[in-house]
Amino acid sequence: MKKKIYVFLVNVVFLIIIILGIEFFLYKSNPESENLPFLFLASSLNHPAMSEDYKVLKNNGYYEKGNSQEEFLFRKPVGLEYKKPPIIIFGGSYAWGARLYEDQTFHYKLSELMQRPVYNRAISGWGVQHMLYQLERDDFYEDVPKPEYVIYLYISNHISRMHKYNFIYKYSRKYSYNYLKYNLIADKLIEEKKPQHIPYLRIYEQFILRYFAKINENNSKKSFDIFEKHLLACKEQMDKHWGENNVKFILLYYDSQDCFNDFPSILNEENIKKLSNDGITVIKTSDLTDIALDENYWLDDRDPHPHEKAWELITPLFVEYLNNNKQ
Secondary structure, three states: OHHHHHHHHHHHHHHHHHHHHHHHHHHHHOHHHOOOOEOOEOOOOOOOOHHHHHHHHHHHOEOOOOOOOHHHOEOOOEOOOOOOOOEEEEEOHHHHOOOOOHHHOHHHHHHHHHOOOEEEOOOOOOOHHHHHHHHOOHHHHHHOOOOOEEEEEEOOHHHHHHOHHHHHHHHOOOOHHHHOOEEEEOOEEEEOOOOOOOOOHHHHHHHHHHHHHHHHHOOHHHHHHHHHHHHHHHHHHHHHHHOOOOOEEEEEEOOOOOOOOOOOOOOOHHHHHHHHHOOEEEEEHHHHOOOOOOHHHEEEOOEEEEOHHHHHHHHHHHHHHHHHOOO
């Protein structure tokens, strides 16, 4: 019996060595993995690069009511009749306005109250890395004029989306364009390219990479450092294209206790102060109102995305804050 167990364990170890050997060979033979350390790049994950999906989104155009794929399209700019500097919104499904008609969304109500054009460049499932991706593309500046405000609508689930392995495991089967990942290598954000496919994807993804992901996710300081690095890279692009500190950069934190609130401690008082010193203003919805954004402000009891009543509450208070804190 002991001999059988011994033989089994030897075979398992031998199999793992073979798998890692194949992985290393694929990693080394992939020119797009240059400068990325082995096992930090999931070269076995077969998901499209963001650049291809961005092209698809741009080619498909804008959201139209009644379109079953509406969440995979950009929203049309609103308030173009107003002759004031515009506002640009980035983020995920909260910013995009999941399951909401145009006049029920945050961006529409914001445009009406501030009487400004608003460009909503959010897409469901995206996060800060996709904001950075757009700001790094020259064609983005051909589509969107210089704004007065850039607003990133943040939920703490966006931190999970920066941690590649767990993020892909949870989301990529539904949203193929979620793959985009910037790794922090030698204090520099490096964009990962399209990885390769090998047949043991499921085993590799569910066990080996998820273990490494958990180590990263449990480190709150590391999570904030990477998040801050993304935001600073976004600000650097804004300063480059629109002039240094010429655009007000606001992080609006939709602060609720729903199932998307994975990292509630990331934006603590110390980290908010750090972002303020970086030139990024953090506004929490809990600072605007003491009304809890609980299930009374959800789309339904299973979907905690905000409905119109939530934006009717938050948007005027947000606008009032901006008006009272003009510099």
